[in-house]
Amino acid sequence: MTSTAGPTTATVRRAADAPPLITxxxxxxxxxxxxxxxxxxxxxxxxxxxxxxxxxxxxxxxxxxxxxxxxxxxxxxxxxxxxxxxxxxxxxxxxxxxxxxxxxxxxxxxxxxxxxxxxxxxxxxxxxxxxxxxxxxxxxxxxxxxxxxxxxxxxxxxxxxxxxxxxxxxxxxxxxxxxxxxxxxxxxxxxxxxxxxxxxxxxxxxxxxxxxxxxxxxxxxxxxxxxxxxxxxxxxxxxxxxxxxxxxxxxxxxxxxxxxxxxxxxxxxxxxxxGGKAPVVIFPDADLAAAASSLRVAGFWNSGQECGAACRVLVHESVAEEFVERLVGEVGALVVGEPRAGEDVEVGPMVSKAHFDRVTGYLERAKDEGVRVATGGGALDGPGYFVAPTVLAGVPEGAEVAREEVFGPVVTVETFADEEEAVRRANDVPLGLSASVWTENARRGHDIAARLDFGTVWVNSHLVLAAEVPWGGFKGxxxxxxxxxxxxxxxxxxxxxxxxxxx
Known part of the structure; x- marks a missing residue:
């Protein structure tokens, strides 16, 4: 599948006539x-x-x-x-x-x-x-x-x-x-x-x-x-x-x-x-539609201001183009807006001006380094600290935006050639909070999850929590x-x- 989608700019749904949230x-x-x-x-x-x-x-x-x-x-x-x-x-x-x-x-x-x-x-x-x-x-x-x-x-x-x-x-x-x-x-x-x-x-x-x-x-x-x-x-x-x-x-x-x-x-x-920098390892046999749909939530929940966010995709090179197209379609459909603007609003602003500047700074440096913006890529117009939901594709190994915790509505996509490379690169970050593995092969799912150096590893899902099970990380x-x-x-x-x- 060939993706024709380029960078897009979402709009912020405003609620000028809606009553205030609080008095x-x-x-x-x-x-x-x-x-x-x-x-x-x-x-x-x-x-x-x-x-x-x-x-x-x-x-x-x-x-x-x-x-x-x-x-x-x-x-x-x-x-x-x-x-x-x-x-x-x-x-x-x-x-x-x-x-x-x-x-x-x-x-x-x-x-x-x-x-x-x-x-x-x-x-x-x-x-x-x-x-x-x-x-x-x-x-x-x-x-x-x-x-x-x-x-x-x-x-x-x-x-x-x-x-x-x-x-x-x-x-x-x-x-x-x-x-x-x-x-x-x-x-x-x-x-x-x-x-x-x-x-x-x-x-x-x-x-x-x-x-x-x-x-x-x-x-x-x-x-x-x-x-x-x-x-x-x-x-x-x-x-x-x-x-x-x-x-x-x-x-x-x-x-x-x-x-x-x-x-x-x-x-x-x-x-x-x-903090976290959760890798999402997608193998060729994965259900790509399910993975993209899951990342629409897991990558952008709370505007990506989430330590377990699915923010760093490692996808097999044979299915990378198809996956990026599916992910861009999901992310491009996200509704950005103020909480008063409707029950269907999915993405809000960054919490502060300082954090807004930090997130947009990562995006500007990534673009300066030649990273391709598949969708989003910057700040949105108007008052408030809104950043467009963003997918960065073709991200090279070791890039700043793929190693450091951006903590915003930004998902990066890298490719790998085989299992050994996928595990090595997934683990090659200083943080170890959470990760996910996407495959229809049950043996592979068990094996790869055991080899990932993260406190929580999901298989064929991401960012699912329950009070009965522990949450915490390794390393940094x-x-x-x-x-x-x-x-x-x-x-x-x-x-x-x-x-x-x-x-």
């Missing part, structure tokens, strides 16, 4: 949440929260300080003993109550998330649904933990294995999934019996603050605390604080390195879910696991108690 009454209190209440900050600085569709300020939150973190940590320390002593049934019932409260406010949380991030309402609703499911799963999982059986492993000595809370966990969440990534941390941390202090992204704090407002009457004071601010100040103090027993971050590789360095002096545990993508019972292990410690019972 002032929908906003949470824009303060810190410490010890069960919203409090005034210790200093007077503020941070603008910007609507990325209109580039207008929708709220202002306090610019937190180290003193604010110290106060929040003190509250979490004071609350940890009581929370840890609750039996699993009591903590489970509270997590179910949180899930019920969130479910009662699904529409509000979805609209607030879209207003802050610009993401389509379908994406925000999915975020809220999985947030609720995460709390429900952890509520059940905490009542069914397993460990090594008690027994005599040394003569006349009974060994008992205990799982204990860590104490206070510091949490730093990203801007791409503000509510969902908070839930992926909060639910297992609370389930394991810990208290926490959370710093949301200064760009997208609104749903995290709304979460705190909604659950304030459900949890004992000090169990959950939220401090706004910048990573260099608030995040750094949280990571280095001597009374914080663990720091958990979802964010960039650079942020992960900074947090790990800050945590090193106190030797606290570190949980890092960092960090360590630790979100979701699943493995997260409960991450946020607890193992104690061995041995009783001498000889007579």
């Amino acid at each position: 002032g009454d929908d906003l949470p209190p824009t303060r810190h949440f410490i010890d069960g209440t919203f409090i005034e900050p210790s200093a007077g600085g503020v941070i603008d929260v910007v609507d990325p569709c209109a580039e207008s300020v929708i709220a202002r939150v306090p610019e937190g300080t180290a003193e604010d973190i110290d106060r929040a940590v003190a509250a979490a320390v004071a609350a940890k003993g009581r929370w840890a002593r609750l039996v699993p049934k009591e903590r489970s019932e509270l997590l179910h109550t949180i899930a019920d409260r969130l479910a009662d406010h699904t529409d509000l949380l979805s609209r607030l998330e879209s207003a802050n991030t610009g993401k389509p309402l379908a994406v925000s609703r999915d975020d809220v649904d999985m947030t609720i499911d995460t709390f429900r799963f952890m509520a059940g999982a905490l009542r069914a933990t397993t460990s090594m059986a008690a027994g005599d492993y040394a003569e006349n000595h009974l060994s008992v294995i205990l799982r204990e809370p860590l104490g206070v966990v510091g949490v730093i969440t990203p801007w791409n999934y503000p509510l969902l990534m908070a839930a992926w941390k909060i639910a297992p941390i609370l389930a394991a019996g810990n208290t926490l202090v959370l710093k949301p992204s200064e760009q997208t704090p609104l749903t995290t603050l709304k979460f705190a407002e909604l659950v304030a009457d459900l949890l004992p004071p000090g169990v959950v605390n939220v401090v706004n601010g910048h990573g260099a100040v608030v995040g750094a103090r949280l990571a280095e604080h001597p009374d914080v027993n663990m720091i958990a971050l979802t964010g960039s590789v650079a942020s992960g390195r900074a947090v790990a360095r800050a945590a090193a002096d106190s030797l606290k545990r570190v949980h890092l879910e960092l 993508s960090g360590y630790g696991r979100d979701l699943s019972p493995y997260a409960l292990d991450d946020y607890s410690r193992t104690k061995h108690v041995m009783h001498h019972h000889g007579r």
Whole structure:
């Protein structure tokens, strides 16, 4: 098949006459949440929260300080003993109550998330649904933990294995999934019996603050605390604080390195879910139509601002031309627009001007290097931080755009000649979060998945998640696991108690 498609420029569907997503009454209190209440900050600085569709300020939150973190940590320390002593049934019932409260406010949380991030309402609703499911799963999982059986492993000595809370966990969440990534941390941390202090992204704090407002009457004071601010100040103090027993971050590789360095002096545990550069390995026998259709979602969900996005295609040279044509057809049909512009909007803006500049910079450099733009390729006209859904074809091995995490609506396509080359090139990136393999050969699917150095590998699908299974990466993508019972292990410690019972 011969593709005649060239670069195209999508248009942004606007919603000038549609009612606003939120009103002032929908906003949470824009303060810190410490010890069960919203409090005034210790200093007077503020941070603008910007609507990325209109580039207008929708709220202002306090610019937190180290003193604010110290106060929040003190509250979490004071609350940890009581929370840890609750039996699993009591903590489970509270997590179910949180899930019920969130479910009662699904529409509000979805609209607030879209207003802050610009993401389509379908994406925000999915975020809220999985947030609720995460709390429900952890509520059940905490009542069914397993460990090594008690027994005599040394003569006349009974060994008992205990799982204990860590104490206070510091949490730093990203801007791409503000509510969902908070839930992926909060639910297992609370389930394991810990208290926490959370710093949301200064760009997208609104749903995290709304979460705190909604659950304030459900949890004992000090169990959950939220401090706004910048990573260099608030995040750094949280990571280095001597009374914080663990720091958990979802964010960039650079942020992960900074947090790990800050945590090193106190030797606290570190949980890092960092970036990804997911290869999509397509063999000649793959269902090309299904692969292209899947990438329409998996490559452009949340405008590609997704660490597991199917962003780097490696397709066998014999079917590359046909696949690119199919993919361009799918991507060219994506609806780009503001969340108010219709239920069928699939792609929204980049979250901020800085990130918009970063993504378009990658595209400009790729074009300067001679990479072919099959569709899209740049910014879209009008207000807001919109980038056209883009497919870059014929990308050479080692190209910047194929090795570094663009984190936008950009999919690159490379070719390979045989299995060994496909595996080598798929693994030849510094990140190892997720990947997918496309083949109708079951033996090949098992074999190639086992040889890929990524924490999650899908076969004939991509970006399918469930609360029951773990999420986390290898190499530069960090360590630790979100979701699943493995997260409960991450946020607890193992104690061995041995009783001498000889007579």
